[in-house]
Amino acid sequence: MIASLRRISVIAGHTFTQLVRMKVFGFLAVFAIILIAAHFFKLPHTYGPESVAEEELRMMKSSAMGAMSLFAVIFSIAATGLLIPRDVEDRTLYTILCKPVPRFDYLTGKYLGVLFTVFIALLIMDLLMSGALYLRTMGVLEERVNTATALGWSEEVKETERQEVLRQGVTWSVHAGVLAIFLKAMVSAGVALLISTFSTSTLFTIIMGFLVYFIGHYAGGAREYWLSQQLDVSPFTRFGSHLMSVVFPDFRLFNIIDGAIAGIPITASMIWKLTGISMIYAAVYLILSWFAFAKKEF
Amino acid sequence: MKTSLAVEISHLTKEFPSPFKRKKIRAVTDVTLQIGEGEIYGLIGPNGSGKSTTMKALLGLLAPTEGECKIFRRNSVKVDSRKDVGYLPENPYFYKHLTGKETLAFYGKLCSLRGKALSARIDELLKMVDLERARHQKVGTFSKGMLQRIGLAQALIHEPRLLILDEPTAGVDPVGSREIRDLILALKEAGKTVFLCSHLLEQVQEICDRVGIIFNGKLKREGTLEELITLKDRLEVTVSGDADAQENFLTLTKELDGLDLISSGAPKTSLESLFIEMANEEERRKNA
Numbered sequence: 001m002i003a004s005l006r007r008i009s010v011i012a013g014h015t016f017t018q019l020v021r022m023k024v025f026g027f028l029a030v031f032a033i034i035l036i037a038a039h040f041f042k043l044p045h046t047y048g049p050e051s052v053a054e055e056e057l058r059m060m061k062s063s064a065m066g067a068m069s070l071f072a073v074i075f076s077i078a079a080t081g082l083l084i085p086r087d088v089e090d091r092t093l094y095t096i097l098c099k100p101v102p103r104f105d106y107l108t109g110k111y112l113g114v115l116f117t118v119f120i121a122l123l124i125m126d127l128l129m130s131g132a133l134y135l136r137t138m139g140v141l142e143e144r145v146n147t148a149t150a151l152g153w154s155e156e157v158k159e160t161e162r163q164e165v166l167r168q169g170v171t172w173s174v175h176a177g178v179l180a181i182f183l184k185a186m187v188s189a190g191v192a193l194l195i196s197t198f199s200t201s202t203l204f205t206i207i208m209g210f211l212v213y214f215i216g217h218y219a220g221g222a223r224e225y226w227l228s229q230q231l232d233v234s235p236f237t238r239f240g241s242h243l244m245s246v247v248f249p250d251f252r253l254f255n256i257i258d259g260a261i262a263g264i265p266i267t268a269s270m271i272w273k274l275t276g277i278s279m280i281y282a283a284v285y286l287i288l289s290w291f292a293f294a295k296k297e298f
Numbered sequence: 299m300k301t302s303l304a305v306e307i308s309h310l311t312k313e314f315p316s317p318f319k320r321k322k323i324r325a326v327t328d329v330t331l332q333i334g335e336g337e338i339y340g341l342i343g344p345n346g347s348g349k350s351t352t353m354k355a356l357l358g359l360l361a362p363t364e365g366e367c368k369i370f371r372r373n374s375v376k377v378d379s380r381k382d383v384g385y386l387p388e389n390p391y392f393y394k395h396l397t398g399k400e401t402l403a404f405y406g407k408l409c410s411l412r413g414k415a416l417s418a419r420i421d422e423l424l425k426m427v428d429l430e431r432a433r434h435q436k437v438g439t440f441s442k443g444m445l446q447r448i449g450l451a452q453a454l455i456h457e458p459r460l461l462i463l464d465e466p467t468a469g470v471d472p473v474g475s476r477e478i479r480d481l482i483l484a485l486k487e488a489g490k491t492v493f494l495c496s497h498l499l500e501q502v503q504e505i506c507d508r509v510g511i512i513f514n515g516k517l518k519r520e521g522t523l524e525e526l527i528t529l530k531d532r533l534e535v536t537v538s539g540d541a542d543a544q545e546n547f548l549t550l551t552k553e554l555d556g557l558d559l560i561s562s563g564a565p566k567t568s569l570e571s572l573f574i575e576m577a578n579e580e581e582r583r584k585n586a
């Protein structure tokens with residue numbers, strides 16, 4: 001029987017409902033508090049007005065996107081790691097798999113359900129952050145223009161100043177950064193999905209998921225350093241190191257999130273490339289999970 | 299036996315890996331059984347004898363170590379064999395966060411039901427299993443008997459031709475248990491096939507057409523209820539007449555004048571006494 005989009009969406013929709021009823025969106029309240037706190041945070045203006053004002057905007061982005069990133073990764077690993085083993089433990093899975101539901105549909109539905117939840121949460125957070133950032137940018141801009149006028153700067157200089165400030169405000173790069181956070185969550189959830197098909201315990205899956213995530217942050221750099229130190233690398237070693245990069249995805253890919261916080265423009269091609277790579281990772285994890293899950297007995 | 303078969307289990311053997319010993323755990327050994335369409339088949343046996351394992355293998359939840367299972371001629375390992383079967387697992391458990399109605403809607407949608415047809419079916423089933431009051435109640439707060447009923451409704455949602463019920467009356471009160479029995483009989487009237495296992499032998503005796511008795515994973519006896527509980531080496535005669543005539547009969551005089559033979563035949567035991575007898579025999583064999 002071929003995979004059915006309808007069935008997958010039934011399972012994904014149910015997973016979304018399940019997560020919502022587990023009150024995961026409660027995090028949004030915490031996020032709003034972080035934003036409000038960041039809004040009232042002011043750096044001491046002792047070093048002259050230039051970079052400080054922009055620094056405040058960066059701080060705001062950094063705390064908001066840091067919280068988003070933390071939420072997205074923790075949530076995607078924990079939720080994926082929790083839901084499937086729980087279905088097995090509670091034997092709810094029997095009642096689903098004894099219906100004409102291919103195991104692939106079940107897995108994909110769960111995965112997409114978690115991703116959909118993360119997506120909605122990030123979307124809301126992006127809107128909240130953009131709103132707060134916009135207000136703050138306007139405030140900073142006014143301050144700077146007033147200062148500049150008081151100092152009697154030329155219109156030309158004022159315009160550059162204005163551009164400088166706006167560059168730290170709400171830009172497409174900020175949204176691209178949020179998209180990168182989503183993609184990071186997608187890869188993390190894929191890792192957790194694969195682990196959960198092997199393990200039978202929720203805790204094991206979640207701990208292993210985070211372990212892979214942290215190793216993925218450092219392994220890429222370590223591998224490149226190691227390869228550069230070797231004088232001649234045998235094809236076998238090279239293959240081994242590539243295999244490692246599948247097991248431990250290189251999470252440095254997502255460093256463009258930091259770029260977005262720093263106000264560096266992110267090009268469309270960078271985002272396309274990142275999306276493509278993340279999709280490939282997700283697809284590989286899903287297929288590997290399916291192989292493990294198809295044979296599994298409960 | 300009917301011409302078309304709903305269930306064919308042939309030479310099913312199921313082993314589970316045992317984590318500590320080299321030797322594997324054999325839960326089911328070479329079980330062969332068939333269930334004709336429209337029949338009610340009861341599988342009975344002590345705890346851990348492999349009843350649930352047999353059912354799970356039939357549903358494709360477990361892969362057989364040897365042998366194969368078929369539902370309406372389709373191999374159980376294939377997903378489309380599950381189109382025409384409803385399953386009630388033992389001690390069923392559903393998503394706690396859904397209400398009674400949402401639970402049925404979820405399973406209905408998985409079986410490609412939707413829209414008006416789905417909501418009509420949900421209403422019908424909630425009424426049938428007497429859970430209309432619990433329509434908007436979270437399943438997490440259901441009692442054991444209520445869980446069993448919602449499980450039964452869930453198994454019936456897509457009007458399957460075959461029902462596999464693992465201890466359908468476990469934890470249900472006597473009245474509810476009777477209702478479930480009537481429901482199963484009504485399903486048989488409607489032409490459905492039912493494969494069930496239960497520890498309530500009296501009920502099995504009441505409703506099943508055929509019964510299989512399983513011990514330690516091996517199917518020891520199988521047959522129609524009639525065949526199983528009839529004591530063939532005995533004759534039961536019911537006579538009527540006055541006391542003197544009965545006296546005459548009892549002393550086995552040759553003249554049987556004045557006696558009308560009402561009925562005669564082999565006496566029946568109960569399924570329960572047969573089961574206990576077999577269990578004792580099994581015990582003796584093991585100890586020997």
Ligand SMILES: Nc1ncnc2c1ncn2[C@@H]1O[C@H](COP(=O)(O)OP(=O)(O)OP(=O)(O)O)[C@@H](O)[C@H]1O
Nearest residue numbers: 298314323325343344345346347348349350351352
């Ligand atoms: N997943 C499993 N792994 C290992 N052993 C198992 C597994 N499932 C079942 N068994 C073993 O298989 C045997 C048969 O179990 P099964 O659940 O089929 O019994 P049952 O007849 O349904 O018993 P009950 O009447 O208590 O429900 C038992 O010895 C059990 O321990």
Ligand SMILES: [Mg+2]
Nearest residue numbers: 349350388464
């Ligand atoms: Mg059982």
